[in-house]
Amino acid sequence: MSEISFRDAFKAAMVEALTEDSRVFLMGEDVGHYGGCYAVSKGLLDDFGAQRIIDTPLSESGFVGAGIGAAIGGMRPIVEIMTVNFSLLALDQIINNAATLRHMSGGQVSVPLVIRMACGAGKQLAAQHSHSFEGLYAHVPGLKVLYPGTIGDARYMLKMALADPDPVIIFEHVMLYNQTGTLPETDNIAPMEKAVIRKTGTDLSIITWGGCLYKAMQAAEQLEEQGYNIEVVDLRCLRPLDRDTIIDSVRRTHKALIVDESWKSVGMSAEISATLAEQALWYLDAPVRRICGIEVPTPYADHLEKASLPQVPQIVEAAVQMLQSTIPTPEVK
Amino acid sequence: MSSNKLHVSREHLHFLLKQMIRIRRFEERCVTLYSEEKIRGFLHLYNGEEAISVGVMQALNSQDAVLATYREHGHALARGVPMNDIMAEMFGKQTGCSGGRGGSMHLFDISRRFFGGNAIVAGALPLAVGLALADKMQQRPVVTCCFFGEGAVAEGEFHESLNLAKLWQLPILFICENNRYAMGNALELEESNQNIYLKAANYGLASQVVDGMNVVDVEAASQLACTAIRNGAGPHFIECQTYRFRGHSMFDTQLYRSSSEIDEWKKMGPIIQLTHWLKSNHQIEAEELQAMEQAVDREIDAAVADAENAAVEPLEGLLTHVYAEAPHE
Incomplete structure (x- = not known):
């Protein structure tokens, strides 16, 4: 029973996934050299290398779509979008492709993709970095939408999301990153779709x-x-x-x-x-x-x-x- | 003859001709079926552009991935998706290649690595980047081939994808089917720089323009590009100049172009061109051509009959394939 921050819980989840499954990689803006806009992926580039911690250009639609393609191609990508408002630039890929491909293809295409994004207000970041669009994504059949609010979920939901054969979006509230809590045992975590x-x-x-x-x-x-x-x-x-x-x-x-x-x-x-x-x-x-x-x-x-x-x-x-x-x-x- | 010309056999030329005739006649039958209301929705026909999918597909093997647009009947046929499966999909039947969920614009056949059928202009380009990235990461020596029209060039996803493809040196063959109109918007109203292949060259891709009405030229360029890609030379780009003989879809009165312009292009059509060459060089007999056309018609008749008789998906199946497993709600 140890005390850790949400940031470290999110990071530990990625470390575990990257360590246990060679198909997992992290891709997004400034996830590597910069260490992540909110420092969630700090140090991962050193530990896992540039093949698996990929700094992308500022091309949200491009790299989210690439994540979808890589998922179809047998990888288990974690795509980080720096903030929820930027995800709107990738709405086409998320809604028109990730959410539809399985159905549109009559069940032939799986998109086992995880998209993480920071969201929420409280850091005086004004009207283009602070919103809560989980309801917008939750409107769309074909997507799964997770929003961890506890240390345990921050630590263990990613694993469940990566094991899911469908696209999963994980929201991370920016005001939680610095909060700390007690990490429960894995066994205490409910299935991801249960309240x-x-x-x-x-x-x-x-x-x-x-x-x-x-x-x-x-x-x-x-x-x-x-x-x-x-x-x-x-x-x-x-x-x-x-x-x-x-x-x-x-x-x-x-x-x-x-x-x-x-x-x-x-x-x-x-x-x-x-x-x-x-x-x-x-x-x-x-x-x-x-x-x-x-x-x-x-x-x-x-x-x-x-x-x-x-x-x-x-x-x-x-x-x-x-x-x-x-x-x-x-x-x- | 320049070194990039293929040395092709008579049999291969006959094969290419037959593939193009299959596509042309399939499309013409779709027009009839559409007027009979057997096929509904949007129907985008490929007449005039057959040389591109047929030519490019000769350079791909069964492990390569193919992505196309909503004008993709020809690509699916040329890729080897059974005509029966395609026609059944047009009819919205359970036996269709997308189980009746996709229709004309969303033909899929993953067993042949045919990844659709994407009806968002430029929407498949980022997917192609991802598929190729997955191949590179898993060290699979395959090519991802992505077809799109010149209308896609104005979309941001085109530029993002070309940049990513070159930045990551991915094994992708980008095929731009430049038919000179984005729906009804002429090339000169779409693009500040109408030399599309130069845009790709600016991103550092090996890029060229070919006569998209000449199936042998398309095949030759694609073979060279695929060989280079397989040897690690990174993404390649081919702009195929072509023309769409029919309207954008079935709801197109074609106010934006003249019938004389269409007629001029039809004289240069890929099937006419190749047939003329074969005849004037005594490489095809009239009976051979007739037999070829008859075989195609029989195949289409059988596909239509099969689609007519196929079952529709029971309504209980409405919610299947939204998720891998239906959620408990």
Whole structure:
């Protein structure tokens, strides 16, 4: 049981993959000589050489497409995109090729590709380096979308993603890289497509993932001090979405609060709300609430940026309002 | 004769002619089937450009990889994908080479290393880079051959891919089928520099332009390029100058070009050219040509009958092939 940072957990996962499987290689902008924009791949070039740690030109569409081609050709590429906003330059390859080739070919083509990308706000990087587009990718059949929010998932999800025969996108929130935690044993890691209940409770379910998980956990602790028993559901995988775990949690707590760093409209939080409306309406004792990113391109100024993101006090406040709500359960006749 | 001319046998020339006639007549039958509503969707025909896929394919072996565009019936046929499988795909049948999921624009046959059928202009070029990268990393001595039109040259992915291919010295043969129109946009409205092969040369690729209407010239250039690529000379680029005899797709009134221009190009067509040469050099008898055409027609008739009779995918199969395993949702 050792204490490590998310950065080191992500790196250790790559070291393990590169060591155990000669088909694995890492490719992306500044992953080699520079050591990675967020220093996740620092030192890998020295350890594994330029054949397997490949610095690419600034050609997102080109090198993501090359990753898809290499995956088809029998390799197990890890393609790093420096930041989620840059991945938009490779949307054509990700959506038109990676997500479609298996289906379009009648099942003949497999794309066992892993794409890692940094995402999320909190470092005052403004409107072209800070967004949360996991919902955009989770919209697309053919892709799998992972968003580790714990040290264990940061360390062990890559291995599961590389073992998957389909393209997997892994989001890494930039505010997590420096956070540290205790590394669990491998055996404790759930399959990658399963949501995990990080804290059990009976009064209200906070449903979240990735960069908002620690905020939800902090909020839950504060609510415990106020005497409430809060459950925290970590989705981990946004496509396919583990709807059963969400519904099962709400069935027990009767209240659902969704925390999503991305914009509220037409995103993951809306999808989860719709799922609850469709499949869990009669379990709910209060309207579903959502704490989401404010609908603005992420601003630079510190106070504006903070105000645009879900914060712990907001989560606590919303939860308390829901918990104190006297709205009775509609009588079902 | 220059040294890059092939010394080809009579039999080989007959083979090339037959392959081109197969493609031409297949395309013509598709027009009929389209008007009969047996084939739907977009249908992009290859008439006039047959010499390119047929010529290039002679330089490739069964281990080489091929990627093509949405105008790829000819490439699939020339690569050896069975005509029945292609026609069944056009009909949207279960027995089609893409199980009825792809249609005209997405023909796949991985057993023949035919990787589609890509309907995003320039979208296959990065894939070709990746396939070749995988081959290089695994030390497989094969060539990846990527076909695209001159319209792709205006896309960023073209430039990114050529740069990567040369930067990493990858075993790729890029074949630009320059038919002078990107849909309805003429070359002079597409490109500031209309010498496309020079763009590749600027990225350091060995690059040349050939008469895409001359199947022997295309084959000769491809053989030399593939030999060089197999010997580690890195990516090569061939611009094949050609012309599309029919519209961009079946929904094209061709307002952007004159019928006299089309007629002029048709006189230089690859099948006419080769047939004329064979006849004037007494290398083919009228009966041989007739037998060849009849054999092709029989093959097409059989493919159509087979496609007509083939089963459609049951609706229960709708969600298959989205993932390797259907997710639990």
